[in-house]
Amino acid sequence: MTNIPELKLGIISVSRSCFPITLSEKRRSNVARAFGEGLYECPICVENEVDARKAVDDVVAHGVNALCVFLGNFGPETPETMIADWFDGPIMYTSAAEGDGDLHDGRGDAYCGMLNASYNLGLRGKRVYIPDYPCATAEEAAQQIREFAPIATALIGLKGLKIFAFGPRPNDFLACNAPIKALYDLGVAVEEHSELDLLVAYNKHKDDPRIPAKMAEMAAEAGNGESKFAGILPRLAQYELTLEDWMAEHLGTSKYAAFANKCWPAFQTEFGFVPCYVNSRLTGRGIPVSCEVDIYGALSEYIGICVSGSAVTLLDINNSVPASMYEESIAGKVPYRHRETFMGFHCGNTCPSLLRNPHMGYQLIMKRDLEPDLPEPDITRGTMEGDIKAGDITFFRLQSTASTQLRAYVAQGEVLDVPTQSFGSIGIFAIPQMDRFYRHVLIEKQYPHHGAVAFGHYGKALFEVFKYLGVTDIAYNQPASLPYPTENPFH
16 A cells, blocks of 8 residues: 555653652563564653653654653653654553552552643643553553554644645535635645646646556456457546656645546546546555545545555445345345445446456446437446445545534444445445434535445544544444434434
8 A cells, every 4th residue: 555654653651750760661661562563662761851852852763753652650741741742743642550560669650640641731732642541551552552553644644645636526516515724724735726737637648658558457457458448448547647647746745645536527528538447546556536526535535544554435325225125135134224224336436456346337327418329338438346345344534514614424334245236336335323323414414425435444543533633523323322412302
């Protein structure tokens, strides 16, 4: 997976001067030993402000970009929280549980110290990651740092991210339109262009000598590259090279990139194809390309790639499952009610590795409008189609409201092993209490129809990423025993 940060974790221990420094040093070393390779152990145990400065300088000199501050005993609340002022990266705080010595000279009181650390972090206006129970044995602290790793990866990635947007959005399609100010609040760069700029860049790549090699790569992957769709491959290869070169030439001081691109209706008539397959390929490499100039969709996809370390996709929360299909293929086989199921769909933007029987296709809906009289599709070719593979998923989105406030949702579920009998990149999804979540989160909070999908259960990490970013409205699919604020209790 490319286009995501390479994480270097570090740990700094702290000690209050009236407690034995050796206790904190020993407990820090136990954590590092339990973690194993990949965690830099700072040799400076922080007792005062000068120590704190030296410790931060040390971890930075060793390439650390995500840090654990470990209270091996009560800890010095001012120096230990000054670390958060000076370290420019994701940071977590946790503390040592008792049990590795006597409760006379070997008691550390870090359980109490975490309270003071939290208060002082608040005084400094610092957001940090604190585990659910930040009083840990060495093995537990090591596991907490492992759980922090994907969170830190996403946070570092966002600080170095630039989203290229080629618009404007399709007419009468305001659903994915949201103010971009909140992106600047996150430190995400945005570079907006017209689709005419993209067309000019595409035309400059005509007869690019790299096109044949790119075509061969696509033909080997696409499933039916030698079929009637093979004629579209030169255009798709030219387009992929255009986006790759644009990223290389326009990244500037940013480190990572995502795209939010116009994809209909003028795209087909002027470029001569549907860009879905190229979008799927780039997203599979860690460079998300969202449909319909969905900037926050691209942002969400990128977060999902960082957290999961693997391919994601962006889908419409699209259509209900027919009752006959539910009764025949789902009822009694999995523990989901009919209304807990739905179909996630997009034209063909999901990378082949996530699809069963992936194959090149054409956009049926667009063909009805753009070339209804042609017996065979031409400019509406270029989708990557197939049923999405069964397995665990997390549906999520980070979104700005019209008033530039960030909000998010996270819902875990699965893709069912049931044929969709439909077209596009599509799957039958099941999420517990989806019907209530659909009504009291997605509709009530006016989310757009696009949702990012990570393939696995990553709700815990995503929730912590959003919390670290300062998002206060993080919705999820609440259990039946927990009503939503807008849910009518008189059912």
